[in-house]
Structures are given as C-alpha cells and as structure tokens.
Amino acid sequence: MNSVPDTLEGLISLEYRHGFETSIESDEIPKGLSEDTVRLISARKNEPEFLLEWRLEAYRRWLKMTPPTWASVHYPPIDYQDIIYYSAPKSQKDGPKSLDEVDPELLKTYEKLGIPLHERAILAGVAVDAVFDSVSVATTFKDKLAEVGIIFCSFSEAVQHHPDLIKQYLGTVVPVQDNFYAALNSAVFSDGSFVYIPPGVRCPMELSTYFRINAKNTGQFERTLIIADQGASVSYLEGCTAPMRDENQLHAAVVELVALEDAKIKYSTVQNWYPGDKEGRGGIYNFVTKRGDCRGTRSHISWTQVETGSAITWKYPSVILRGEDSVGEFYSVALTNHRQQADTGTKMIHIGRNTRSTIVSKGISAGFGQQAYRGLVRMARSATGARNHTQCDSLLLGDRCQAHTFPYIEVKNNTATVEHEASTSRIGEDQLFFCRQRGLSAEDAVSMIVNGFCKEVFKELPMEFAVEAQKLLGVSLEGSVG
C-alpha cells in the first residue's frame, strides 16, 4: 500500500502545509484599543485630519455596538484589548523604492506562496500589490497602469496622493456604523488596496493582491476601495494565506466597490487563511464586510469567492443594485473541513428598475465542518421588473459535518421575479470506489468529484486563477495549500 490515505476519512484529516513563519523584525504598537490607539495609527500613517476624524467617529460608534450573534458560528468572546492593532515589518519603515530594496526574507515568503512577484508576474501579466501585515511592500506595474490613468496602489499611498478620491468614496458603500466589525475596521484599518479606473478605460490586466498575516497577535484590518468610473471595467483578484498559529487571529476587512454608469467590476477572492488544527485550535476569524454599489445605469458587479481557509468565516459579499438595468452576481465555493465554521452568502438589494442578480453558492463540508449559506434577496418597491435567480448546493463528505441554508427573500414589488433552488448531496464511498477502480488515486478522485461540483463557480474565475483554485480545493481537502 502506498502512504497516501485512501479513504475519505484519511484524506480529509491531513494537515495545513503553509504554516511557516517569516522571522523579520516588526514595528508594533502596544496591545489594546483606545482613542489613543486610533490616533497613533493615524499618526504613523501620516494621515490628513479628515481621515483621523473619520476613524474616531467610527471608534466612538463601535464602542456602542455589540458583535452580531445571529450567525451559526460559535467561538469564545474576543478580547479586543488583547490585540495589536498595528504591525509593520521594520525593514520596510522607509518603504522600498523597487523590488531590489524589498527584504529578501519577504520575497522568499512570497516565493513559498507561489506569488508571481518578479518576472513571473510580468510573464503572467499580473500586477501584484502585496500586503505584508500592515504595510504594502511592493507594487508592480504601477507605471504601466498609470499610463492609461489607472491608479493602483496601497490604500495608504492613495491617502497621501489622492485624498480627494478617498474623501469622496470612502465609507459610501459600507458606512462606519454598518456593523460591529466594519466599525472596528473603520477605526483601526491598517492598509489595503486602492483602485481607480478612469472613464472609458478597460483595465488591461488582472489586478491582484495577496494578503498574508504574519506577525503574532496581529489583527489585520484591510481596507480596500475600488472605483470604476463611467464605462470603465476591471477584474481584481485577492488571495490570502496565513502561517500556522495556536492563537486565533482576527481578520476584519472591509472592501467597497463603486461602479458608475456602464462600469463593470469583477472581484475574485481565493481565501486560504489558516483554518486551525484538526481539533479546532487556532485559525483565523475571518469577519469580513464586502459590498459593491452599482451606482450607475447598466453597471455590473460580480463577486466570485473560493473560501477554503479560516477557522470561522463570516462573510456576505453583497451588491446594491441602484442603477437601472444594473447586474449583480455572486459565485461562491466554500469549504469547511475539520472544525471549520462558515456562515457565508450574499445580499442582493434591488432598488433600480429591471435590475438582475444571480447567486450560485456551492458549499462543501467535511470532517466536523459547519457551514451555513445565508442570503438576502430584497426587491424594493422601486424595483420594477427586477429578477433574481439563486442556486444553492451543498456537498457533504462523511457523516459528521453539517450544511444549512437560510434564504431570506423580501419582495415589495409584484413585477419582480425571485427564484430559489437548493440541493444537498453527498460524496459517497461509492463514487470514490468507482473512480479508484478506474485507476485514479483517492486524492485525485475526491479532487475530481469536488471540482465537478464546483464547476459552475470556477468557470467565473479569471482563467489563470481557475486552475489554481481547482488545485487549492483539491489539496484543501487534505488540508494543505497547492
């Protein structure tokens, strides 16, 4: 017999293979959260007064809020005074001028993750704004993009160089008081990506950011803002991994997308944060608010997510369909293995006439994984002729995992159409035996079956990442990164 486990049980109990830690010095502020912390972060980042005031407003609101309890996830209360709210790799203090100035340790980390930062990036045509903990360390292709007027930089840079755009759009999709985690993020956000596509410009390449949580006890609070002006279009990919740790780490990001008239934004995520060990120790708490605003007529926002990591995922990438004839899409694959918990889904808020939305959600549970699809489709009184189609499928591996579906449907306009389909199936030992009897290894068989299940979503991913996602999903079932 070979050493590869050949039962479902064996396959889904292997371990995470990305648990290395990069030893580089960090510039951290002390643990704890107060108004002073917020001021300190803002000062470190040399922010203009309006942003500090915005952060403080968020902090004051956050103090009066309580964490949401409606999700089907369970975890001990988080001590928000026990978190470090700002951490930057020390060697990056003055910021790199080019890749040559980037700490080689960091580059090695990226290499291990397979991030195409050097020539590989050029060959693949991928522009990477790599976020290492809180500071953006390298931005490629910026100049080339600038030629067509595209701004693609770290959020901090945007604050320095394009404060007008930040002032105009920040918090207009996810207001500071939106929810507990969004308010927290607004108060203490560290860095993230900023994209502005000027009118009529189609972004000539996929934009991509890889986030990586490295320093210990660091909450990561990314803030990303993408604006596609009239007739512009952009495709953006976000990918994540984190090293193995025993403590749970909080990750509360906010992503805001704004699409003006005839603009199109496609946002794809491959999330593979550390999921915790087999017993559920450690792992990332991924409490994320992502929302797009189809502000203009015929605008189009599409979310595609492949969520295989994190101990707990709480995430509902949503679209507000304000403009007439605007289109919102949500394609999701979420996988929970071992003791992972995920409560994920979307909100499609139809306000404009003839707005359309599509939801395709594929949930895979293995081990003791807990998974809930939670989705809201709201047809406002004004949403004449609006349509939604939701398809929600769950796949179970083994007999100790769970899948739940919570569709919320609110219709206030009787010309609107809402369709909901749901199914639950199971990878049987039968399917596995069949594939192995034809000569495939058990690993390849599970990977093939799961990929078959996710096909509808994978075809929405940009080509170069679809393959990556397939591999990731296959190996995530054994608990490792592809």
Added chain:
Amino acid sequence: MLSIRNLQASVGDKPILKGINLDVKAGEVHAIMGPNGSGKSTLSNVLAGRENATVTGGSVTYQGKDLLALAVEERAREGIFLAFQYPVEIPGVGNVYLLKAALNAQRKHRGLPELDAMDFLALVKDKMKLMEMNESMLYRAVNEGFSGGEKKRNEILQMVVLEPSLAILDETDSGLDIDALKVVSHGVNSLRSPDRAMILVTHYQRLLDYIKPDFVHVLSDGRIQRSGGPELALELEREGYAWVGDATNEGVVAP
C-alpha cells in the same frame, strides 16, 4: 492469471464467502451464476478491493502478486476492471475527463506515455462507434441523467478503452433490453483475446447466449457448488437454482 484459494469474507458480522476456490487462466471466460444472496457481488467486490467486505481468510493471487495486499487503484492499474452493477453518477465531471484521467493513470503505471487530448479523442470516438454511443455522451457528466441501459453501455465503453487483463462484469445484463444486451455483448466479445480473462457474474443464462463462457460455476451459500462447461448454465436455466440448494443440503459437493 487469477488463483483464488479458500477465500472467506464477511459483510459486517455476516460471513458471505465461505471458502471459494477458483482458477482463471488467460484467455478464459468464466461465468459465475447463482441465486440472489449467494455471494456473487461480494466476490466481485472483494476482487476489486471494495472496503465494505472484510476478507477473513484465504488468498488471491493475481499475475503472481498477492492481490489482497494491493490498494483498489493499484489493482485497477494492474489491469483489473470491474463493470458495476449499479454505476454511480458524478455530477459536473465530464465523461471524457474521467476516461482520460483513468486511462492516463493506468498508462503511467505501466510506463507508457500519457495520451494527449487529440490521440485520446481519436481512440475514444472509435470505441464509441463500437458501443453504438452518441458522441455527445462524452461531454455529459459521468452517468448523470443516463438511462439504465446507457449507464451499462458506458461501463463497457470504459472497459474497451482501458483494455483490462482481467474484466469482472457484475450483473452487466440486468436492466438491459435485448438490443442493448446485444451491443454490450458485442463490446465485451471484442475484448476477448488469448491474454485476457473475464469473469461474468450473472443471475440469468440470457447473457451467456451472447457471451459464450468456457466455464460455468454455480455459487450458492458462499461456496462454488458445481463447476462445468456452458451446458451447466442451460441446465440451471431449466431446473432453476433450487436443486443446487438441495444438493447442498444433502452434502453433495460438485467436482
């Protein structure tokens, strides 16, 4: 090629195979017949390596190797093919994708170069003509929405593509109308060769009208009660299985 000695196996706590002895040589076609619950399917499953049956005694040697020590996929790559009684559906996985992955996994094991998409398609389209299957079935998900007959044809298509050394057909004739039975039999017969063996597990004589066996064995109560030539199948068809049971009760064991 295959040598089964005193093979015993249980499903759960229940002993199903109680000492099977069988030798299959290259070029031979053996039919194993018997009433429901006699252990026919368990024997197929044990040979293919399915975990639901536990081997409790005896040995199986296949091409000089201890078959029972090999994993399911290793047996497959060594040339053992099981045509399933109830083929499973795999939604979203294209038939052509599965076939290509399977063939290349086996070729790799045998030190042969993997086939590229063009060569593979040429091969599989050729085999589909043999099975009188529409090419569109290649691009449908494995067995999803297939009729019973289509599923069985698809099993035999996989067999003719993979060209196993030892093919085990578990009740392949069940659920087939006469036309489909002819096509399936034609596919099976096309594979008959001096260096290939087949075991047909069946309840009825009908299949044996189309695929002529060299030997017929009657399995009952976990043992081979009688062995003989093709005429034994006809005798069974005439007399039913009851007399086999009677023979057992009287303690008369076939040669």
